[in-house]
Amino acid sequence: MKNVVVIGVGLIGGSFALDIKNKFPDVTIYGIDSNKEHLEEAISLGVIDAEISINQLSKVDLVIIAIPVDATLVLLPEVLDNVAGNTIVFDVGSTKEDICLKVKNHPNRRNYLAVHPIAGTEFSGPSAAIKGLFQNKTNIICEVEETAFKLQEKALALFSDLGMRIRYMNPKAHDKHIAYVSHLSHISSFMLGKTVIEKEKNERDIFDMAGSGFESTVRLAKSSPAMWTPIFKQNKTNVIETLDEYINNLKHFKSLMEKDDFQSVYQEMESTNYIKQILNGIK
């Protein structure tokens, strides 16, 4: 591996760049970003080595696309138009069905691997990039059979070098499950933040009374709307389904309280304590 291109030099793209540079000091890492300031910042932070443009991809070994999922739909076909046969291209988006469909019939489909690393923070931009972000994280790969075998191998070797564990899944199942364990969490957090902000016009009251529990629950409400809006758009059907179920569960909890059925309120919480075992598994 000699030349790597990172499209989108933010949290995820930048973290890939840092780890690749760390493992393979001789690799040159080029960046592409619609935000010129981010590009300059990424160079000055040492996240990437230099700028490149999309029609200069013919001699690169690896292209990582780490931009909002709506932009990926536009850019991935263009990237595939420009790469040579031995270039592996992967995206890292939080939705997989639309993107796989988009390039289904592209002549260079076999250069592409659909990837979703379950890693990140609520921050964004090149300064949010972190060394070792992917260590011990799950990396979901979709439709692996559509990618050329030799290029799969290259990508898997990299993921292994970065410490990731691999799970294979079809794009439809990916989008459905991820709606529950990621997309819904973000909406619940944003709406919790909204509810509290609306009510507490005097923010000193929040400031002083909120503890670590509140902080933990609304942490995701710091996330980037530019990244999350297209995710919700592309995964609309699944996300609406999770929202329906979540809202129904909240309404049911409220109705138990209204009926003074606190024995059932207790049982609702007790049975959900089972989440402990699941979370222990994540660690």
Add this chain to the structure above:
Amino acid sequence: MKNVVVIGVGLIGGSFALDIKNKFPDVTIYGIDSNKEHLEEAISLGVIDAEISINQLSKVDLVIIAIPVDATLVLLPEVLDNVAGNTIVFDVGSTKEDICLKVKNHPNRRNYLAVHPIAGTEFSGPSAAIKGLFQNKTNIICEVEETAFKLQEKALALFSDLGMRIRYMNPKAHDKHIAYVSHLSHISSFMLGKTVIEKEKNERDIFDMAGSGFESTVRLAKSSPAMWTPIFKQNKTNVIETLDEYINNLKHFKSLMEKDDFQSVYQEMESTNYIKQILNGIK
């Protein structure tokens, strides 16, 4: 201060015991707990020194009541019946209106201080007690004027020794605000956990796909139902109000998605990003 009694030797009571022991090595700390195993565990962990019973409180300097808020309603009057004039008694419950009302006309009302330290974790029991838990945490005191001045002074000196900052509030305002920044967070977290558990019958899928975002959002769903059920019961009206607003915000978000109004979805998130400033204030 020579003799301190902690009623409820769990996370909060135990953490007070550890800090008091640390600051005042000569103090003897006695424990009362309806759970005999917890009492023995607290002694063997060095959280408390010995057991005591409720009719032996006449010679103690300080009684800390750190039990579920329904049990506090029953026990606080009994404790006040048994203490001498120079004993300060405080509870640490997450609701304040009912408890203040309960002892409003108690002859020893002036021995009691209504306290709510904004500190804790999702764990419980004596082994969950942590040294330094209260350092830099907010401590809300309600109806301070109802407590004897000399006893206020004693309590405030202790809170200061433990590193807490004080905020005064009336019980009604406390219960209303805390419903937003604490009680609602717990329900949103429990119901999120419930929604995901119900859907993902095959838990391996959660295990592998859930990241730190999900973990952060459902952390509070590990909390103790025995502690939280009576809080929701005592703060029913305020909690139902917050739930109504939260559910309405979620429904609105869903309707924007259904209408494909993703510009408004973006704006909802962007305006809630303001939570960053508020959370920076908490740190």
